Amino acid sequence: MATEKNLTHNGNAQRTVYVPVADIYETEDLYSLKLEIPGVPKENLDISIEENELTISAKSVLDDAAVEKCRYSEFSNMDYRRSFKIGNDIDSNKIEAKLENGVLTLTLHKHEKVKPRKISIKQIN
Amino acid sequence: MYTYSFFDDAMNIRDIFDEFFTRRTYNEPYKDFPFVRIVEGDDKLTITSLMPGLKPEDIDIQLVNENLTITGDKKTDYEEKPYLRKERFFGEFKKSIKLPYSVDHNKIKADLKDGILTVTLEKSDDAKPKKIEIL
Numbered sequence: 001m002a003t004e005k006n007l008t009h010n011g012n013a014q015r016t017v018y019v020p021v022a023d024i025y026e027t028e029d030l031y032s033l034k035l036e037i038p039g040v041p042k043e044n045l046d047i048s049i050e051e052n053e054l055t056i057s058a059k060s061v062l063d064d065a066a067v068e069k070c071r072y073s074e075f076s077n078m079d080y081r082r083s084f085k086i087g088n089d090i091d092s093n094k095i096e097a098k099l100e101n102g103v104l105t106l107t108l109h110k111h112e113k114v115k116p117r118k119i120s121i122k123q124i125n
Numbered sequence: 126m127y128t129y130s131f132f133d134d135a136m137n138i139r140d141i142f143d144e145f146f147t148r149r150t151y152n153e154p155y156k157d158f159p160f161v162r163i164v165e166g167d168d169k170l171t172i173t174s175l176m177p178g179l180k181p182e183d184i185d186i187q188l189v190n191e192n193l194t195i196t197g198d199k200k201t202d203y204e205e206k207p208y209l210r211k212e213r214f215f216g217e218f219k220k221s222i223k224l225p226y227s228v229d230h231n232k233i234k235a236d237l238k239d240g241i242l243t244v245t246l247e248k249s250d251d252a253k254p255k256k257i258e259i260l
Contacts, residue, residue: 021212025204032206036177038240062173062241071225074160075175102177102240106133 016076022055029115031090031108037080038102045099048107049092056104074100089114146151157217157251159195159242168248172222178202178213186235186244191224193244226252 024035037045039060046057058080086108094109162173176184184197201215228246231258235244 001207022210023203023207023208023213024210025208027206034202034213036240038175038177041239057152070163071163071165073162075162086189099239102175102239 016078017081018063018078019082020058020080023084029110031086032109033084033104033106033108035080035082035106036102037099037104039078040080040099040102040104042099045097045104047095048099049086052086053083054082054085054086054106054108055083056106066111094102126176129255152207155201157216158199159197161195161220161222163222168253170224170228170246170248172242172244174240174242174244175240176222177243179237181237184242188228188230188233191227193222193224193246195220195242200235228252235249 003086014058020037022036025032033041035056037056037058037060039062040058041061044059044061046055060078060080062077089110090108091111096109098105098107136247144176159174159176161242162258164171172193176197176199179197179199183199184195187196196217200217203211203215225248228250229249232247233244235242237243
């Protein structure tokens with residue numbers, strides 16, 4: 001077909017676990033993670049925290065229908081899994097997740113006590 | 126049975142060199158994006174492509190003769206923040222797919238859901254086998 005690269009495999013659909021790419025930034029009061037997990041509906045996504053490890057696992061809807069023939073493919077039917085070590089500065093009760101167009105955005109809020117605090121100075125005359 | 130062939134090893138070396146010279150450096154456009162899959166059913170073609178983070182208005186699909194071209198621009202969503210990691214790809218991309226037969230232009234469907242683009246094409250009547258009656 002179009003190119004020489006041909007990764008087709010017939011019949012038995014193999015599933016591969018991919019490590020999704022991520023963008024991470026940190027601010028004074030939160031960490032933000034953006035992961036690309038195309039083909040994952042909300043119900044197939046599982047986010048968990050266990051012993052300071054944040055794990056994102058997801059199952060994509062991609063599947064070869066048995067009657068149809070895969071002619072050319074640059075990816076296999078995939079599941080996603082990635083773990084991140086997190087410190088104890090993260091409040092595990094305050095994690096927000098948003099899934100939009102195959103991009104998962106996680107917002108991890110830090111504990112109140114680790115956030116920088118401004119100390120007001122009282123002036124006594 | 127296995128017969129040692131010098132050419133097998135020579136091919137390995139070739140692959141190593143190929144990989145070295147085609148390796149992506151930082152500023153080069155990401156040539157492989159987006160990844161596609163072509164599935165063929167009965168007189169039907171389904172092209173699936175992984176496009177996380179793209180909106181329908183960012184993607185342009187064109188069919189010229191038997192070439193399907195997908196072009197688009199994945200706009201950055203970086204914020205003015207100190208990033209610890211930047212692994213995602215952003216930028217313009219273009220991918221052409223040569224279709225194995227001509228398709229019916231009126232029955233092309235494209236759908237974008239959860240970051241997956243699905244284009245469904247049907248074989249045109251001209252490309253289907255036609256029985257010719259002998260008079």
